[in-house]
Amino acid sequence: MKLKKRSFKKLFLPLPYLFPKIFAFRLPRIIVVETANTCMLKCPTCPTVTAMKRKAGMIDMATFRRLADQIDWKLDKMDFGYSGEPLMNPRIFEMISYAGKRMIPTGFDTNGMLIEPFVEDIISSKLRFITISLDGTSNESLTKFRIGADFNKIISGLRKLCRKKRALNLEFPIITMQLIVMKHNEGEIDAFIELARDIGVDKVCLKSLNLNIGFWLSGEERENLANMYLPTNERYCRYSLNEEGPQFKKGFLMPCIFPFNDMVVFWNGDVGLCCLDFNGRYIAGNVTEQPIKDIWRSELYNRYRKLIFRRKLEMCKECNFTEDVNEVIALTEK
Numbered sequence: 067m068k069l070k071k072r073s074f075k076k077l078f079l080p081l082p083y084l085f086p087k088i089f090a091f092r093l094p095r096i097i098v099v100e101t102a103n104t105c106m107l108k109c110p111t112c113p114t115v116t117a118m119k120r121k122a123g124m125i126d127m128a129t130f131r132r133l134a135d136q137i138d139w140k141l142d143k144m145d146f147g148y149s150g151e152p153l154m155n156p157r158i159f160e161m162i163s164y165a166g167k168r169m170i171p172t173g174f175d176t177n178g179m180l181i182e183p184f185v186e187d188i189i190s191s192k193l194r195f196i197t198i199s200l201d202g203t204s205n206e207s208l209t210k211f212r213i214g215a216d217f218n219k220i221i222s223g224l225r226k227l228c229r230k231k232r233a234l235n236l237e238f239p240i241i242t243m244q245l246i247v248m249k250h251n252e253g254e255i256d257a258f259i260e261l262a263r264d265i266g267v268d269k270v271c272l273k274s275l276n277l278n279i280g281f282w283l284s285g286e287e288r289e290n291l292a293n294m295y296l297p298t299n300e301r302y303c304r305y306s307l308n309e310e311g312p313q314f315k316k317g318f319l320m321p322c323i324f325p326f327n328d329m330v331v332f333w334n335g336d337v338g339l340c341c342l343d344f345n346g347r348y349i350a351g352n353v354t355e356q357p358i359k360d361i362w363r364s365e366l367y368n369r370y371r372k373l374i375f376r377r378k379l380e381m382c383k384e385c386n387f388t389e390d391v392n393e394v395i396a397l398t399e400k
């Protein structure tokens with residue numbers, strides 16, 4: 067029944083592309099803000115630390131306020147993640163508090179390396195959602211993909227955060243522990259859920275690996291990574307392997323809802339089309355120069371939307387970003 071409803075909904079996905087001017091009147095539900103485009107880790111599929119050509123930087127308060135002050139509609143979420151590690155920007159909690167005062171729900175994904183020093187800030191800023199990318203149940207397993215991470219440091223910060231939240235009997239932030247399911251950790255799923263229960267997080271997310279975020283890898287590099295990291299359990303895999311290398315499973319190339327739902331703002335105020343354009347090849351405007359509603363509804367944006375629909379932009383040709391391939395397990399009542 068659920069499946070039928072989903073397939074039925076998909077029938078309507080092309081509509082916004084046929085009438086972009088009309089559908090762009092509905093403003094974005096999610097705004098992704100790039101707090102920083104740098105990171106202290108070196109995950110092998112991450113373009114930020116390997117193929118980023120944009121200048122390194124952090125969004126400043128003036129640019130952020132300029133953006134936040136224009137949001138006079140209901141956002142589902144302002145996501146302070148994107149290309150780098152959000153906690154690299156020490157002013158992130160000022161921004162989260164500022165957004166909170168404007169009733170904008172906020173969240174971010176983090177590699178967890180800097181949770182410990184920011185436990186108080188996470189709680190006092192009234193952050194709504196935090197996801198910790200902890201791809202293993204031991205240091206050995208975690209660092210096979212999260213190169214440079216420190217398991218004990220992350221766990222220690224996470225435990226402190228959960229204890230503080232419990233002590234204050236807070237509903238937020240909703241804390242999720244995420245495992246990207248890969249060859250070396252697929253046997254740890256039960257242990258991961260147990261660990262999450264023991265720490266006291268609210269949810270566990272089992273995510274499938276994307277091999278080509280930002281499309282910067284060559285076919286050969288992608289194949290090597292596929293052999294090294296793709297899990298054997300089909301359920302957690304977006305690809306099937308054949309003699310031509312990893313191929314998206316059938317059904318993953320649906321019309322993309324991204325350009326009608328999400329807006330991406332780079333640290334310098336540039337508005338990009340989607341999270342996968344990490345080098346900012348397609349820029350639709352800049353929030354410090356133009357009102358965001360004008361950018362969202364501009365001719366240029368609509369032109370891009372049409373190209374996205376027809377998968378004419380280089381980045382869209384092989385994109386499998388549009389299907390929800392995460393499995394979320396709730397551990398606490400909400």
Ligand SMILES: C[S@@+](CC[C@H](N)C(=O)[O-])C[C@H]1O[C@@H](n2cnc3c(N)ncnc32)[C@H](O)[C@@H]1O
Binds near residue numbers: 147150197277
């Ligand atoms: C690009 S990261 C940025 C935030 C933070 N640095 C982190 O890694 O959590 C945003 C999200 O993408 C996830 N991610 C990173 N590499 C991935 C990959 N190859 N496939 C699927 N998800 C990935 C992260 O775990 C995180 O949930």
Ligand code: SF4
Binds near residue numbers: 112114151
């Ligand atoms: S922790 Fe996040 S930003 Fe850092 S290298 Fe890994 S995926 Fe990229």
Ligand code: SF4
Binds near residue numbers: 325340341342343381
């Ligand atoms: S198809 Fe993929 S790359 Fe293109 S806009 Fe959508 S999410 Fe981005």
